[in-house]
Amino acid sequence: MRIIADPATLSTLPQQPGVLVPTMGALHEGHFELIRRARSEAGPEALVMVSIFVNPIQFDRPDDLAAYPRTMEEDLEKCRAEGVDLVFTPDADAVFFPDRSTKVIESALSDTLCGATRPGHFDGVCTIVLKLFNLLRPTAAVFGEKDYQQLAIIRRMVRDLNIPVEIIGHSTVREPDGLAMSSRNARLTAEQRADAPRIRQAMLAAAEESTPETILSTARQAIESPLNQIDYLELVDAETLETATDLTQPSLLATAVFYNSVRLIDNLLIPAR
Incomplete structure (x- = not known):
């Protein structure tokens, strides 16, 4: 397994087909499922690449950035055990110029859900993902469907900017x-x-209910507890991410919930009725 921290080194490598799994580290079984999916997609010839980078420009709260777990040595051992070919582990100073003045903004899918409560978050996501694509030159990249809005926005960015990377979504991995x-x-x-x-x-x-209103009210009543606070709870069109007014099209029930400062997200696709 090759570990590279300096972006300049990447330009010296021979170009080879590869599948990228972008991560912010603190790897767990969910990440390993994405890595295994990448290996399945890559086959015997292409590389499996993992980036480990806690991206400062996608955090809307300094305390969240400071508290984000960092377990680099353990992560590298786990990548080695999973048969990863290349791990990219840059520092922020190596990725972002101090006088940077360019960022990537998606303006149709990023106003709702996490985008509404985390200003600038998806600008940071799109910017770093595009930089990773340019630096590592993958032929495909795997993202988890837990971050459904992120996946949709990255797919839109790739489409709109004609980026030659196949985006592969992988189902949410859950605890027992x-x-x-x-x-x-x-x-x-x-x-x-x-x-x-x-x-x-x-x-x-909530998905068993028959109207958007009852879906949301049932979900809210069941999620709320003395230990948490709902950041958002929305039912949106699964394609446009706009508020769902009926159930005639596939919809997405999505939420973010705070447990003190820890913010958890989840979603559920609801078929059209």
């Missing part, structure tokens, strides 16, 4: 109790961790 796997889960207290599976349970129960 249904909680979506996340690096942030490690920051939950034992009491919060025992409470957090209610998010998934609430969404499954």
Whole structure:
């Protein structure tokens, strides 16, 4: 496994087909599923590449950036065990020029859900993903569907800018109790961790309702607890991410929930009726 921290080194490597899994580290089983999917897509000839970079420009809260778990040595060992071919581990100073004045802005899908409550978040996501694509030159990249809005925005960016990278979505990986796997889960207290599976349970129960209004009210009542605070809870069109006014098209029930400063997201696709 090759570990590269200096972006300049990447330009000296021979160009070779590869599948990229972008991460911010603190790797867990959810990431490993993405890496295995990348290996399946890459086949025996192409590289599997992982980036480990806590991207400062996608954080809207300085305390969240400071508290984000960083476990580089463990992450590298896990990548080696998964058979990753190349790991890109740059510092922020090596990725961003101090006088940078260019960023990537998506303006149709990023105003709702996480985009509404995290100003500038998706500008930071799009900018770093495009930089990773330019630096690592993958032929494909794998993203988890837990970050449904992020996946949709990256697909739109790739389409609109004619970026020659195939975007592969992989289903959300969950703990046995249904909680979506996340690096942030490690920051939950034992009491919060025992409470957090209610998010998934609430969404499954709400999906049985027959109108957008009852879906949202059922989900809200089931998610709320003395331990958490809902950041947002919305039912949107699964394609446009605009508010769903009926259930005639596939829709997405999506939420972000705070347990103190730990913000968890999840979503559930609801078929058209």
